[in-house]
Amino acid sequence: MASLKSPGLILKKTPFSDSSLILKVFTRESGLITLIAKGAKRPKSKYHGLLDFFTLDQFVYPAKSKSEIHTLMEVGLMRDFPRLKSDPARQSLAHVFLELYLKYVPEPEQSHPHFELLLERLGRIDEAREFDPVLELCDFLLALCAVSGFSPQFSECAQCGRTDLGFRARLDPDLGGPVCATCSGTGGGAGAGSFSARLLRWLTRLQACGPRAGRIPREEEAQAEAFLLAFLGKHAGGSRPMKSLDFYHQMLEPL
Ligand SMILES: [Zn+2]
Incomplete structure:
Protein backbone atom coordinates (compact mmCIF):
# COMPACT_ATOMS: atom_id res chain seq x y z
CA MET A 1 0.00 0.00 0.00
CA ALA A 2 1.42 3.41 -0.94
CA SER A 3 2.07 5.50 2.11
CA LEU A 4 2.83 9.10 3.01
CA LYS A 5 5.35 10.26 5.56
CA SER A 6 5.02 13.64 7.20
CA PRO A 7 6.04 15.55 10.31
CA GLY A 8 3.00 16.44 12.36
CA LEU A 9 1.74 17.81 15.67
CA ILE A 10 -1.12 16.20 17.59
CA LEU A 11 -3.96 18.68 18.19
CA LYS A 12 -6.48 16.36 19.86
CA LYS A 13 -6.73 12.80 21.16
CA THR A 14 -9.99 10.92 21.63
CA PRO A 15 -10.24 7.41 23.08
CA PHE A 16 -11.81 4.93 20.65
CA SER A 17 -12.94 1.49 21.82
CA ASP A 18 -10.94 -0.01 24.70
CA SER A 19 -7.59 0.11 23.08
CA SER A 20 -7.36 2.70 20.33
CA LEU A 21 -7.01 6.45 19.93
CA ILE A 22 -8.37 8.81 17.32
CA LEU A 23 -5.91 11.61 16.65
CA LYS A 24 -6.36 14.96 14.97
CA VAL A 25 -2.93 15.77 13.60
CA PHE A 26 -1.73 18.86 11.79
CA THR A 27 0.77 17.52 9.28
CA ARG A 28 3.17 19.36 7.05
CA GLU A 29 2.25 17.35 3.95
CA SER A 30 -1.50 16.80 4.30
CA GLY A 31 -2.72 19.61 6.58
CA LEU A 32 -5.20 18.61 9.28
CA ILE A 33 -5.94 14.88 9.16
CA THR A 34 -7.61 12.27 11.34
CA LEU A 35 -5.66 9.13 12.21
CA ILE A 36 -6.60 6.05 14.18
CA ALA A 37 -3.80 4.57 16.28
CA LYS A 38 -4.94 1.00 16.74
CA GLY A 39 -4.00 -0.57 20.04
CA ALA A 40 -2.33 2.66 21.22
CA LYS A 41 -3.83 2.39 24.71
CA ARG A 42 -2.35 -1.06 25.34
CA PRO A 43 0.67 -0.94 27.67
CA LYS A 44 2.90 -2.76 25.19
CA SER A 45 1.77 -0.76 22.17
CA LYS A 46 4.47 0.21 19.69
CA TYR A 47 3.12 3.75 20.06
CA HIS A 48 3.77 3.86 23.79
CA GLY A 49 5.22 7.22 24.81
CA LEU A 50 5.14 8.54 21.25
CA LEU A 51 1.67 10.02 20.94
CA ASP A 52 2.04 12.87 23.43
CA PHE A 53 0.99 16.46 22.98
CA PHE A 54 3.95 18.75 22.36
CA THR A 55 6.17 16.39 20.45
CA LEU A 56 6.93 16.69 16.78
CA ASP A 57 6.48 13.23 15.30
CA GLN A 58 7.01 11.68 11.91
CA PHE A 59 3.70 10.05 10.95
CA VAL A 60 3.32 7.35 8.30
CA TYR A 61 -0.18 6.78 6.92
CA PRO A 62 -1.80 5.50 3.71
CA ALA A 63 -1.63 7.83 0.72
CA LYS A 64 -5.27 7.03 -0.01
CA SER A 65 -8.02 5.87 2.35
CA LYS A 66 -11.62 4.97 1.69
CA SER A 67 -12.60 6.61 4.93
CA GLU A 68 -11.88 10.09 6.30
CA ILE A 69 -9.98 8.36 9.06
CA HIS A 70 -6.56 7.06 8.05
CA THR A 71 -4.94 4.18 9.85
CA LEU A 72 -1.67 5.20 11.46
CA MET A 73 1.04 2.86 10.20
CA GLU A 74 4.16 4.07 12.00
CA VAL A 75 5.28 6.98 14.12
CA GLY A 76 8.71 8.26 15.14
CA LEU A 77 9.81 11.02 17.50
CA MET A 78 11.48 14.01 15.83
CA ARG A 79 11.52 16.69 18.51
CA ASP A 80 10.33 17.26 22.04
ZN1 LIG B 1 -15.07 57.13 9.71
Whole structure:
Protein backbone atom coordinates (compact mmCIF):
# COMPACT_ATOMS: atom_id res chain seq x y z
CA MET A 1 0.00 0.00 0.00
CA ALA A 2 1.42 3.41 -0.94
CA SER A 3 2.07 5.50 2.11
CA LEU A 4 2.83 9.10 3.01
CA LYS A 5 5.35 10.26 5.56
CA SER A 6 5.02 13.64 7.20
CA PRO A 7 6.04 15.55 10.31
CA GLY A 8 3.00 16.44 12.36
CA LEU A 9 1.74 17.81 15.67
CA ILE A 10 -1.12 16.20 17.59
CA LEU A 11 -3.96 18.68 18.19
CA LYS A 12 -6.48 16.36 19.86
CA LYS A 13 -6.73 12.80 21.16
CA THR A 14 -9.99 10.92 21.63
CA PRO A 15 -10.24 7.41 23.08
CA PHE A 16 -11.81 4.93 20.65
CA SER A 17 -12.94 1.49 21.82
CA ASP A 18 -10.94 -0.01 24.70
CA SER A 19 -7.59 0.11 23.08
CA SER A 20 -7.36 2.70 20.33
CA LEU A 21 -7.01 6.45 19.93
CA ILE A 22 -8.37 8.81 17.32
CA LEU A 23 -5.91 11.61 16.65
CA LYS A 24 -6.36 14.96 14.97
CA VAL A 25 -2.93 15.77 13.60
CA PHE A 26 -1.73 18.86 11.79
CA THR A 27 0.77 17.52 9.28
CA ARG A 28 3.17 19.36 7.05
CA GLU A 29 2.25 17.35 3.95
CA SER A 30 -1.50 16.80 4.30
CA GLY A 31 -2.72 19.61 6.58
CA LEU A 32 -5.20 18.61 9.28
CA ILE A 33 -5.94 14.88 9.16
CA THR A 34 -7.61 12.27 11.34
CA LEU A 35 -5.66 9.13 12.21
CA ILE A 36 -6.60 6.05 14.18
CA ALA A 37 -3.80 4.57 16.28
CA LYS A 38 -4.94 1.00 16.74
CA GLY A 39 -4.00 -0.57 20.04
CA ALA A 40 -2.33 2.66 21.22
CA LYS A 41 -3.83 2.39 24.71
CA ARG A 42 -2.35 -1.06 25.34
CA PRO A 43 0.67 -0.94 27.67
CA LYS A 44 2.90 -2.76 25.19
CA SER A 45 1.77 -0.76 22.17
CA LYS A 46 4.47 0.21 19.69
CA TYR A 47 3.12 3.75 20.06
CA HIS A 48 3.77 3.86 23.79
CA GLY A 49 5.22 7.22 24.81
CA LEU A 50 5.14 8.54 21.25
CA LEU A 51 1.67 10.02 20.94
CA ASP A 52 2.04 12.87 23.43
CA PHE A 53 0.99 16.46 22.98
CA PHE A 54 3.95 18.75 22.36
CA THR A 55 6.17 16.39 20.45
CA LEU A 56 6.93 16.69 16.78
CA ASP A 57 6.48 13.23 15.30
CA GLN A 58 7.01 11.68 11.91
CA PHE A 59 3.70 10.05 10.95
CA VAL A 60 3.32 7.35 8.30
CA TYR A 61 -0.18 6.78 6.92
CA PRO A 62 -1.80 5.50 3.71
CA ALA A 63 -1.63 7.83 0.72
CA LYS A 64 -5.27 7.03 -0.01
CA SER A 65 -8.02 5.87 2.35
CA LYS A 66 -11.62 4.97 1.69
CA SER A 67 -12.60 6.61 4.93
CA GLU A 68 -11.88 10.09 6.30
CA ILE A 69 -9.98 8.36 9.06
CA HIS A 70 -6.56 7.06 8.05
CA THR A 71 -4.94 4.18 9.85
CA LEU A 72 -1.67 5.20 11.46
CA MET A 73 1.04 2.86 10.20
CA GLU A 74 4.16 4.07 12.00
CA VAL A 75 5.28 6.98 14.12
CA GLY A 76 8.71 8.26 15.14
CA LEU A 77 9.81 11.02 17.50
CA MET A 78 11.48 14.01 15.83
CA ARG A 79 11.52 16.69 18.51
CA ASP A 80 10.33 17.26 22.04
CA PHE A 81 9.07 20.45 23.70
CA PRO A 82 9.96 19.59 27.32
CA ARG A 83 8.85 22.84 28.99
CA LEU A 84 5.46 22.74 27.29
CA LYS A 85 4.98 19.37 28.96
CA SER A 86 6.16 20.38 32.42
CA ASP A 87 5.26 24.06 32.90
CA PRO A 88 1.49 24.64 33.33
CA ALA A 89 1.59 28.29 32.22
CA ARG A 90 3.36 27.45 28.96
CA GLN A 91 1.22 24.38 28.47
CA SER A 92 -2.07 26.24 28.89
CA LEU A 93 -1.06 28.74 26.19
CA ALA A 94 0.21 25.98 23.88
CA HIS A 95 -3.14 24.19 24.21
CA VAL A 96 -4.89 27.38 23.06
CA PHE A 97 -2.63 27.38 19.96
CA LEU A 98 -3.55 23.75 19.24
CA GLU A 99 -7.27 24.36 19.69
CA LEU A 100 -7.18 27.43 17.43
CA TYR A 101 -5.82 25.18 14.67
CA LEU A 102 -8.39 22.53 15.40
CA LYS A 103 -11.28 24.99 15.27
CA TYR A 104 -10.21 27.51 12.66
CA VAL A 105 -7.99 25.83 10.07
CA PRO A 106 -10.01 23.97 7.41
CA GLU A 107 -9.59 20.22 6.93
CA PRO A 108 -8.03 18.79 4.84
CA GLU A 109 -5.83 21.39 3.31
CA GLN A 110 -2.08 21.30 3.01
CA SER A 111 -0.50 24.55 4.12
CA HIS A 112 3.21 24.76 4.84
CA PRO A 113 2.89 28.32 6.26
CA HIS A 114 0.30 27.14 8.80
CA PHE A 115 2.48 24.19 9.78
CA GLU A 116 5.65 26.29 10.09
CA LEU A 117 3.83 28.91 12.16
CA LEU A 118 2.56 26.41 14.71
CA LEU A 119 5.91 24.64 14.97
CA GLU A 120 7.83 27.90 15.32
CA ARG A 121 5.54 29.33 18.00
CA LEU A 122 5.49 26.14 20.07
CA GLY A 123 9.29 26.22 19.92
CA ARG A 124 9.33 29.86 20.93
CA ILE A 125 7.22 29.48 24.07
CA ASP A 126 9.10 26.28 24.94
CA GLU A 127 12.46 28.02 24.77
CA ALA A 128 11.66 31.55 25.99
CA ARG A 129 13.29 32.45 29.28
CA GLU A 130 10.42 34.72 30.15
CA PHE A 131 7.31 35.43 28.17
CA ASP A 132 4.04 37.29 28.47
CA PRO A 133 1.19 34.92 27.58
CA VAL A 134 -1.32 37.55 26.43
CA LEU A 135 1.29 39.23 24.25
CA GLU A 136 2.22 35.84 22.74
CA LEU A 137 -1.41 34.92 22.14
CA CYS A 138 -2.25 38.26 20.49
CA ASP A 139 0.83 37.91 18.30
CA PHE A 140 -0.11 34.33 17.43
CA LEU A 141 -3.68 35.36 16.52
CA LEU A 142 -2.37 38.11 14.22
CA ALA A 143 0.02 35.64 12.57
CA LEU A 144 -2.69 33.00 12.15
CA CYS A 145 -4.98 35.58 10.50
CA ALA A 146 -2.14 36.65 8.20
CA VAL A 147 -1.29 33.10 7.01
CA SER A 148 -5.02 32.44 6.57
CA GLY A 149 -5.28 35.38 4.16
CA PHE A 150 -7.15 37.99 6.20
CA SER A 151 -5.68 40.63 8.49
CA PRO A 152 -7.19 43.44 10.54
CA GLN A 153 -5.75 46.98 10.52
CA PHE A 154 -5.72 49.48 13.36
CA SER A 155 -4.69 52.80 11.89
CA GLU A 156 -7.58 54.18 9.86
CA CYS A 157 -11.37 54.25 10.02
CA ALA A 158 -12.60 51.14 8.19
CA GLN A 159 -15.47 53.17 6.73
CA CYS A 160 -14.18 56.62 5.78
CA GLY A 161 -10.42 56.09 5.93
CA ARG A 162 -9.60 58.97 8.30
CA THR A 163 -6.49 58.38 10.39
CA ASP A 164 -7.13 60.90 13.19
CA LEU A 165 -9.30 58.62 15.24
CA GLY A 166 -9.29 60.71 18.38
CA PHE A 167 -8.79 59.45 21.89
CA ARG A 168 -10.92 56.33 21.53
CA ALA A 169 -12.49 54.32 18.68
CA ARG A 170 -14.64 51.25 18.39
CA LEU A 171 -13.05 48.21 16.73
CA ASP A 172 -15.37 46.35 14.41
CA PRO A 173 -14.64 42.60 13.97
CA ASP A 174 -16.68 42.45 10.73
CA LEU A 175 -14.85 45.35 9.11
CA GLY A 176 -11.53 44.36 10.65
CA GLY A 177 -10.63 47.84 11.86
CA PRO A 178 -11.56 50.88 13.89
CA VAL A 179 -14.64 52.98 13.14
CA CYS A 180 -14.36 56.69 13.87
CA ALA A 181 -16.84 58.53 16.09
CA THR A 182 -18.53 60.20 13.10
CA CYS A 183 -19.09 56.94 11.20
CA SER A 184 -20.27 55.04 14.27
CA GLY A 185 -22.54 57.93 15.25
CA THR A 186 -21.51 57.78 18.90
CA GLY A 187 -20.00 61.26 19.09
CA GLY A 188 -16.72 59.83 20.35
CA GLY A 189 -18.01 58.36 23.59
CA ALA A 190 -15.94 55.95 25.66
CA GLY A 191 -18.31 53.01 25.35
CA ALA A 192 -17.52 49.53 26.62
CA GLY A 193 -16.30 48.34 23.21
CA SER A 194 -14.10 51.34 22.56
CA PHE A 195 -10.34 51.07 22.27
CA SER A 196 -7.86 53.73 23.35
CA ALA A 197 -5.57 55.33 20.78
CA ARG A 198 -2.68 53.79 22.73
CA LEU A 199 -4.11 50.29 22.31
CA LEU A 200 -4.61 50.80 18.56
CA ARG A 201 -1.01 52.00 18.22
CA TRP A 202 0.18 48.97 20.21
CA LEU A 203 -1.73 46.59 17.91
CA THR A 204 -0.15 48.24 14.87
CA ARG A 205 3.30 47.79 16.44
CA LEU A 206 2.56 44.19 17.37
CA GLN A 207 1.49 43.46 13.79
CA ALA A 208 4.71 45.01 12.48
CA CYS A 209 7.30 43.70 14.91
CA GLY A 210 5.82 41.01 17.16
CA PRO A 211 6.43 40.84 20.92
CA ARG A 212 9.07 43.58 20.69
CA ALA A 213 5.99 45.85 20.77
CA GLY A 214 6.29 45.45 24.55
CA ARG A 215 3.67 45.28 27.26
CA ILE A 216 0.65 47.47 27.86
CA PRO A 217 -1.70 47.22 30.88
CA ARG A 218 -3.28 43.79 31.24
CA GLU A 219 -6.89 45.04 30.77
CA GLU A 220 -5.95 46.49 27.41
CA GLU A 221 -4.08 43.36 26.32
CA ALA A 222 -7.16 41.34 27.27
CA GLN A 223 -9.34 43.69 25.21
CA ALA A 224 -7.03 43.15 22.22
CA GLU A 225 -7.16 39.37 22.72
CA ALA A 226 -10.98 39.37 22.76
CA PHE A 227 -11.13 41.48 19.59
CA LEU A 228 -8.65 39.25 17.73
CA LEU A 229 -10.56 36.09 18.70
CA ALA A 230 -13.81 37.68 17.50
CA PHE A 231 -12.15 38.81 14.27
CA LEU A 232 -10.72 35.34 13.60
CA GLY A 233 -14.14 33.79 14.29
CA LYS A 234 -15.88 36.16 11.86
CA HIS A 235 -13.42 35.49 9.06
CA ALA A 236 -12.80 31.77 9.56
CA GLY A 237 -16.36 30.53 9.35
CA GLY A 238 -17.95 31.55 12.65
CA SER A 239 -16.89 31.70 16.30
CA ARG A 240 -16.52 28.39 18.08
CA PRO A 241 -16.31 27.79 21.79
CA MET A 242 -12.73 27.22 22.93
CA LYS A 243 -12.34 24.97 25.98
CA SER A 244 -8.65 25.63 26.35
CA LEU A 245 -9.27 29.34 26.98
CA ASP A 246 -10.81 28.64 30.39
CA PHE A 247 -7.69 26.98 31.75
CA TYR A 248 -5.47 29.56 30.09
CA HIS A 249 -7.42 32.43 31.71
CA GLN A 250 -7.23 30.67 35.09
CA MET A 251 -3.47 30.48 34.73
CA LEU A 252 -3.36 34.25 34.20
CA GLU A 253 -5.04 34.99 37.52
CA PRO A 254 -2.60 36.22 40.15
CA LEU A 255 -1.93 33.62 42.87
ZN1 LIG B 1 -15.07 57.13 9.71
